[in-house]
Amino acid sequence: MAVEEKEMPWVGRSVKRKEDDRFVRGGGNYLDDIRLANMLHMAILRSPFAHARIESIDTSAAEAVEGVVAVVTGELLAEHKLAWMPTLSGDTQAVLATDKVRFQGQEVACVVATDPYVAHDALELIDVEYEPLPVVVDPKKAVEDGAPIIRDDKEDQKDNRIYHWEAGDKESTDRAFSEADVVVELDTHYPRSHPAPLECCGCIADVNPATSKTMIYMTSQAPHAIRTVFALVTGLPEQNIQIISPDIGGGFGNKVPVYPGYVVATAASLLIGQPVKWIEDRTGNLASTGFARDFHMHGELALKQDGTMLGLRVGMLSDQGYAYADAQPSKFKAGLFHVVTGSYDMPAAHVVTDGAYTNKAPGGVAYRCSFRITEASFLIERLVQNAAYELGMEPVELRRRNFVRPEQFPYTSVTGFVYDSGEYAKALDVALEKSGYEQLRAEQERLRAEGRLLGIGVASFTEAVGAGPSRDYDILGIKMFDSAELRIHPTGKAILKLGVKSQGQGHETTFAQIVAGELGIPPEDVTVQEGDTDNTPYGLGTYASRSTPTGGAATAVVARKLRDKAKQIAAHTLEVSADDLEWEGDRFYVKGAPEQAATIQDIAFAAYTNHPQGMEAGLEGVTYYDPPNLTYPFGTYVVAVEVDAQTGEWKVRKVVAVDDCGVRINPMIVEGQIMGGLTEGFAMSAMQQITFDEDGNCMGSNFIDYLLPTAWETPTFELHATVTPSPHHPIGAKGVGESATVGSPAAFANAVVDALAHLGVRNIDMPLTSGKVWEAMQQARSS
Amino acid sequence: MENKTISVTVNGGSKASEVEPRRLLVHWIREALGLTGTHVGCDTSSCGACTVLLDGTPVKSCTMFAVQADGREVTTVEGLQQGGKLHPVQEGFKEEHGLQCGFCTPGMMLLGAALLEENPDPSEEDVRWAISGNLCRCTGYQNIVKSVQWAARKAASEQSGVNA
Numbered sequence: 001m002a003v004e005e006k007e008m009p010w011v012g013r014s015v016k017r018k019e020d021d022r023f024v025r026g027g028g029n030y031l032d033d034i035r036l037a038n039m040l041h042m043a044i045l046r047s048p049f050a051h052a053r054i055e056s057i058d059t060s061a062a063e064a065v066e067g068v069v070a071v072v073t074g075e076l077l078a079e080h081k082l083a084w085m086p087t088l089s090g091d092t093q094a095v096l097a098t099d100k101v102r103f104q105g106q107e108v109a110c111v112v113a114t115d116p117y118v119a120h121d122a123l124e125l126i127d128v129e130y131e132p133l134p135v136v137v138d139p140k141k142a143v144e145d146g147a148p149i150i151r152d153d154k155e156d157q158k159d160n161r162i163y164h165w166e167a168g169d170k171e172s173t174d175r176a177f178s179e180a181d182v183v184v185e186l187d188t189h190y191p192r193s194h195p196a197p198l199e200c201c202g203c204i205a206d207v208n209p210a211t212s213k214t215m216i217y218m219t220s221q222a223p224h225a226i227r228t229v230f231a232l233v234t235g236l237p238e239q240n241i242q243i244i245s246p247d248i249g250g251g252f253g254n255k256v257p258v259y260p261g262y263v264v265a266t267a268a269s270l271l272i273g274q275p276v277k278w279i280e281d282r283t284g285n286l287a288s289t290g291f292a293r294d295f296h297m298h299g300e301l302a303l304k305q306d307g308t309m310l311g312l313r314v315g316m317l318s319d320q321g322y323a324y325a326d327a328q329p330s331k332f333k334a335g336l337f338h339v340v341t342g343s344y345d346m347p348a349a350h351v352v353t354d355g356a357y358t359n360k361a362p363g364g365v366a367y368r369c370s371f372r373i374t375e376a377s378f379l380i381e382r383l384v385q386n387a388a389y390e391l392g393m394e395p396v397e398l399r400r401r402n403f404v405r406p407e408q409f410p411y412t413s414v415t416g417f418v419y420d421s422g423e424y425a426k427a428l429d430v431a432l433e434k435s436g437y438e439q440l441r442a443e444q445e446r447l448r449a450e451g452r453l454l455g456i457g458v459a460s461f462t463e464a465v466g467a468g469p470s471r472d473y474d475i476l477g478i479k480m481f482d483s484a485e486l487r488i489h490p491t492g493k494a495i496l497k498l499g500v501k502s503q504g505q506g507h508e509t510t511f512a513q514i515v516a517g518e519l520g521i522p523p524e525d526v527t528v529q530e531g532d533t534d535n536t537p538y539g540l541g542t543y544a545s546r547s548t549p550t551g552g553a554a555t556a557v558v559a560r561k562l563r564d565k566a567k568q569i570a571a572h573t574l575e576v577s578a579d580d581l582e583w584e585g586d587r588f589y590v591k592g593a594p595e596q597a598a599t600i601q602d603i604a605f606a607a608y609t610n611h612p613q614g615m616e617a618g619l620e621g622v623t624y625y626d627p628p629n630l631t632y633p634f635g636t637y638v639v640a641v642e643v644d645a646q647t648g649e650w651k652v653r654k655v656v657a658v659d660d661c662g663v664r665i666n667p668m669i670v671e672g673q674i675m676g677g678l679t680e681g682f683a684m685s686a687m688q689q690i691t692f693d694e695d696g697n698c699m700g701s702n703f704i705d706y707l708l709p710t711a712w713e714t715p716t717f718e719l720h721a722t723v724t725p726s727p728h729h730p731i732g733a734k735g736v737g738e739s740a741t742v743g744s745p746a747a748f749a750n751a752v753v754d755a756l757a758h759l760g761v762r763n764i765d766m767p768l769t770s771g772k773v774w775e776a777m778q779q780a781r782s783s
Numbered sequence: 784m785e786n787k788t789i790s791v792t793v794n795g796g797s798k799a800s801e802v803e804p805r806r807l808l809v810h811w812i813r814e815a816l817g818l819t820g821t822h823v824g825c826d827t828s829s830c831g832a833c834t835v836l837l838d839g840t841p842v843k844s845c846t847m848f849a850v851q852a853d854g855r856e857v858t859t860v861e862g863l864q865q866g867g868k869l870h871p872v873q874e875g876f877k878e879e880h881g882l883q884c885g886f887c888t889p890g891m892m893l894l895g896a897a898l899l900e901e902n903p904d905p906s907e908e909d910v911r912w913a914i915s916g917n918l919c920r921c922t923g924y925q926n927i928v929k930s931v932q933w934a935a936r937k938a939a940s941e942q943s944g945v946n947a
Contacts, residue, residue: 016877023885024873026820026860030886033819117805198824198832198886198920249822249886250920282825504884504921672880672922679923703829703918711924712915716907 010516011731014668015523019508028247031202031219032279039204040069042265042278043119045109045126046288047101050137050359050696051150052130054097054108061125062111067118069272071126072110072264074098082267084153085233088225088257088475091162091324092154093362095260101130102150102322103361104698105287107260112268112276135696136160139296139319139356150322150357162324162355167338167415173350176311180302184387189765190375191689192294192319192360194700195367196708197503199249200285201259205266206275214241216266220531221251221501222327222541225475227533229258234266245531251503252680253365254290256327256543287701291360291690292367294319295337295375301383307393309402311348314340314379318355323362327543328371329473329480335371336464338415342380343424343462343634344402349414359696368680368741370465370544370630381459381746385753386762394441395750396432399460400425410629410727417464419632420734421724427658428460430720431636435656440640448758453643454653455755461743462634465735466549470626475540482550483537485622486515486558490608492601493525499539500551501531505737506669507547511555513665514731518559519566520586520600537622545633545735548665549726554625556730561621565607569619570598572612631726631734635659637678637747643755648774650752652682652715657744660722661736662729670736671719677740678717683709684741685748687767756780789853793818794862802849809833811849812859820860820889824918831917834890835859841897843916860889863896871934871941872896881930883921890917895931904935 022028059071074096077083084092097108109126113119136142136150142160151157177183204217214236220226223243231238248255265278280289300313318334320326328335334353341349355364366372388395403424404411411419432438437456444454470479483499496515500507507530512523530536539551563583570588571578574596581588589597598606607619640653657674664670680688687707690700700706725732745766752768753761759780764772790799793816800815812821812835821844824832833844836858844857863870872895875881882888891914898905898913905913910928919927 017880019885020877020882023882023888024860024869024876024892025864026818026889028820028885030819030822032813032823117803196920198830198884198918199822200824248884249824250884252920279823282827282830504882506883668880672883672926675923675925676883676921677923680920702827703825704827708918708920710915710918711911711928714924716925717923 010513010523011663011665013513013666015509015513015666017506017509018512018523019506030199030247030249031204031217034204034217034246036204036206036275039275039277040112040114040272041116041119042110042112042268042276043116043123044107044261044284045123046284047097047104047106047108049101049130049132050104050135051102051133053100053133055129055131057109058127059109061127062122065118065122065125067114068111068122069114070112070268072096072112072268077267080267082234082263085258085263086229087323087325087362088327089324090330090476093323093325095263099153103359104696105361105701107288110264110268112272135359137358137360137692137694137696139317139358142356142358150359160357162320162357163333165333165353167351168349169414170350173311173313173348176348177302177313180310181305182303182390184301184383184390186299186383186386186763188297188379188382188763190293190295190297190378191766193292193367193684193688194286194690194706195252195254195292195365196286196706197250197252197254200280200282201255201261201289202279203262203265204275204277205269207266207269209273212240214266215244216262217244217246218262219248219255220245221255221503221543223501223531223533224499224538225478225540226258228478233263242534245501248503252368253292253543255503256365257290257325259289282703283701286690286706287698288361290325290363290365291321292363292365293375297375297379299379299383301387303387303391305391307391307398307401309344309346312341312346314351316353318353318364319358319360320355320364321360321362322357324355325362326364326366327475329467329475330477331472332371335366337372337376339373339417339464340376340380341413341415342377343404343460345404345408346414351415360692366544368677368738370463370467370738373463374742374745377461377742378746381461382749385750389757389762396428396458400428418629419462420629420726420728422462422632422634423722423724424460424634427634427660427722428636430722431638431656431658434718434720435638435654437638451645453645453755455641455643455751455753457639457747457749457751457754458636459743459747459750460636462632463739463742464630464632465545465738466627466631467544467546468630469628478540480540481624481626482539482546482554483622483624484551484554484558485537486562486620488562488604488619490605492521492604494521495527495529496555497529497536498551499537500542500547502542505542505547505673506666510665510669511552514552514555515559518556519563545738548733549631549729549735550625550627552733553627553730554623557625558621558623561623562619565619566600566603568615569603569606569611573598573602573606573610628728631662631729633659633661633734633736633739635739635743637744639747639751641751641755643752643773648770648777650773655715655717656720657717657740658720658722659736659739660724661739662724662726662734663732664721664723665733673737674719674740675717677738678744679709679714680741681744682715682748684745685766685768689767787850789850791852792856794858804848804850806849807845808847808849808852809844812844818859818861822886822889824886829918831890832887834893834917836893836897839897839900841894858893860892863892870896871937872899872931874937875930875934879926879929879933881922881927887917887919891919891927895934898931899935899938903939905931
């Protein structure tokens with residue numbers, strides 16, 4: 001076994017993670033672990049009201065507390081033109097409220113003190129007088145005429161509408177529907193959720209009064225982009241701003257945006273002249289930072305009687321909270337939601353999306369998905385199952401009949417995506433076989449006769465990840481390329497510097513393996529550095545499953561550049577023509593004389609000690625990789641659940657996941673990503689939801705009210721793979737960190753609905769709590 | 784309230800300091816002792832990132848005041864390895880990819896270590912139950928379970944090695 005493993009190529013090998021050594025020793029370096037000399041601590045006062053006018057703020061009692069250094073209000077920030085800041089989707093958001101508060105939990109004032117306990121004590125003494133205003137919590141009501149206007153701070157904003165964006169073609173879709181034998185409709189709400197990484201957000205701002213150098217340690221998935229935003233917001237020269245993302249305790253999209261705490265801590269450090277640390281508490285995290293989902297969706301699928309899909313119509317209203325604060329490519333207002341035709345060869349589609357302001361926290365981040373693809377995948381996979389019921393067809397056969405076929409790739413979808421590669425039926429077949437699908441169906445039949453409810457749900461998802469090609473993808477105008485800088489030192493060891501930033505995805509291992517695969521330098525000899533804007537090349541960061549498609553590609557490309565140079569050096573040291581050299585694993589050898597060889601380590605040494613005259617010394621390079629296309633991972637998930645016919649409780653019997661993410665660089669890490677994603681898919685289908693009462697009180701602002709699955713509820717997963725390489729990625733890989741979060745919610749929901757399908761149940765909105773399932777059963781039985 | 788002087792055996796060494804009575808144990812461990820492997824993930828004793836062993840029993844150190852640990856023994860993640868050698872649970876987490884971001888990992892490993900003290904051969908269900916008071920957002924728990932079971936096998940083989 002050990003020998004086999006050793007002989008395997010570096011790409012494709014389950015190398016144990018290099019980063020684990022420090023983590024298992026408690027030696028991770030997370031934001032809160034960093035302490036600077038003379039560091040002060042900041043705490044945030046939040047609004048108890050969802051919508052209110054601020055009449056007055058009295059900070060005198062707080063300022064009088066021993067140990068309090070400053071109390072910062074919106075008024076003070078306004079003097080420095082910092083009361084508002086841009087969001088990554090081009091809207092604005094208050095740093096600290098000046099005129100009004102617009103959601104419960106909004107940042108109103110900050111205390112800076114010598115001790116965090118003292119800062120929190122002082123918060124209690126700030127006296128804010130509010131005049132409550134009418135609250136809008138329902139986005140459907142928010143867009144009605146006469147609704148209170150939430151963003152009256154914006155001159156041109158005359159209602160609560162944010163955007164209207166369409167994809168596909170209305171006319172051809174209408175025609176398809178007029179020719180349909182069957183139309184199935186589904187109204188569903190993909191509930192508001194929160195990524196809830198286990199580490200909350202935070203920063204330490206350290207503005208040096210002597211040099212004006214601004215160092216900000218920050219829990220950021222995108223430190224370079226944030227640096228640019230900071231330069232634009234504060235007017236500080238960008239070269240004087242250094243952002244360092246240390247080890248991050250999970251991100252899942254929550255740590256992409258700029259948050260008020262970052263800005264206030266920086267302003268406070270600038271004004272006070274000492275480092276200021278802000279560590280968010282969990283309530284602050286859940287109540288104010290990037291939530292996810294909250295799409296109200298209407299879908300219609302038109303089919304022929306034989307199951308051929310003719311067209312898809314989708315209407316979607318997004319509840320954005322009081323600011324449009326996604327991190328969305330500027331061209332696509334609802335992200336990549338228009339990939340909603342999924343894995344199917346859909347002749348026509350029309351997607352209409354609208355965004356609405358409500359009195360809720362800003363956000364709409366893509367929680368472990370590529371710009372709103374989770375919602376799209378959920379809708380189409382739920383529709384397909386219902387269409388199968390309507391047609392009396394087996395749901396997997398309806399899928400198979402309509403899949404984009406292998407020979408159709410590259411496949412241009414009617415909403416404008418160019419799918420790179422896929423073998424959808426193959427993944428489906430593996431999933432059916434491994435799950436014992438036919439036996440499950442037979443068992444379902446048997447159990448129904450006994451009054452027991454077994455449900456089998458399938459989802460055959462396709463994602464579009466790896467933003468992105470610069471012609472289409474940017475954040476606030478910054479193109480979504482990514483970068484890699486590789487420096488091979490004289491002793492043949494290397495450092496790889498990347499513009500992306502791991503939050504647990506294993507970059508230190510995976511990207512070292514890419515270098516190893518290209519150059520033969522073992523992964524243990526390649527240090528991967530990320531997250532320090534002064535010491536890594538510019539990149540857009542890690543989210544939307546983009547690191548391997550962009551940063552991974554950049555790594556392969558820069559390594560190949562250095563290999564080309566290495567060849568010239570080898571020709572020089574071996575005294576042959578470069579044309580006579582062949583590369584193998586970790587060396588160039590002379591064709592026909594393999595004993596005459598120079599290893600990459602030999603060449604690296606020569607690059608600094610004996611390089612050819614006329615050639616630049618050294619073996620270093622940098623690449624900015626602009627992907628020609630997104631990558632399109634896919635797969636099929638099968639979930640079997642048993643629903644208690646009396647109580648509506650459901651238990652997962654089986655989860656079989658077949659993922660195709662192209663070439664797997666480190667299968668162990670890939671499977672880890674998939675298991676984590678399946679858990680979050682299960683969580684969304686079963687329990688995770690942030691709700692609000694009619695006064696806009698957030699009902700899920702701590703881990704007692706906002707349920708997350710523990711090891712006890714979480715099912716066991718069975719994973720399988722098919723491999724269809726991406727034709728345009730340098731090593732054939734696709735993104736995978738989010739596939740399971742995207743694909744699996746529909747599989748879980750389909751399974752529960754399937755258990756009740758014979759009763760006529762066609763929809764239960766997520767989370768499918770036992771109460772909702774019970775109600776659906778009662779309703780079905782009484783009708 | 785006046786500060787109190789406490790003396791706690793932490794990872795085998797005696798640590799004494801003056802502490803505010805309201806100071807949580809987790810903050811004392813992190814700030815007074817500089818042992819930052821113990822993390823804070825919530826404010827409601829829900830997540831268990833702050834788990835330490837108190838006289839060998841797992842507790843959430845955000846649920847206790849530091850003064851309540853006076854005279855007792857605390858083990859943090861930094862105390863799991865002995866003489867530079869990793870605890871089998873630490874090795875298990877590396878071997879079975881039991882961690883991703885690493886933030887819950889110290890708490891999970893301490894739960895695993897405490898479980899193995901009581902039950903050297905835990906079933907999957909035993910492990911799931913033992914760690915169910917803590918949250919992980921990355922791994923989906925399956926590999927954490929495998930990591931603890933890997934450690935159980937490793938400990939057993941070391942034990943039999945010693946006996947043989």
